[in-house]
Amino acid sequence: MNFVKVCPLAEVPADGALAVEVDDTPVAVVRSGEEVFAVSDICSHAEVSLSEGEVYNGTIECWLHGSCFDLRTGKPTNPPATQPVATYKVKVEDGDVYVSLDSED
Template sequence: MSFVKVCKVGDIPEDGALGVEVDDTPVALVRAEGEIHALHDVCSHAEVRLSEGEVYDSTLECWLHGSCFDVRTGKPTGPPATKPVPVYQVKIDGDDVYVSLSKES
């Protein structure tokens, strides 16, 4: 499994999101409830950046139509989205945040 350094922990807002690119793949880094999660940064409903949405509890809400996604699983928790978005593994090393796009666990 290959991890890529994407940012510093402090770059991700408290209860917020940061959009980054990993090997040309858009990734939303989300800090929610004290943990950092990574998921595909494109809404499965409207194909806009999820990182521009609002974060509350463990939910990321799309800014365009209000689709909500669980940041831990990528599954939609509110309409209009019905398809999940991929989630990626995150590793923290000191103050550095790493993401792996690999499907391996």
């Protein structure tokens, strides 16, 4: 598993998201409570940045049309989105956030 350092944890807002790039892939690093997640930063419905949306109850909401995506699975929890967004593995070490785009465990 190839993890890439993307940012200090302190840069990720509490119950919010930060846009980063990993190997030219737009990624939203999201903090929900004490947990940190990484999902595609591109909404599967409207192709806008998810990191600009609201984070609540383990989801991130697209600011344009209001679709929410589960931070664990990437699946939409309400319309208009019907396709999931990619989710990525995250680890936090020594105050820094690392993301892996690898799909295998």
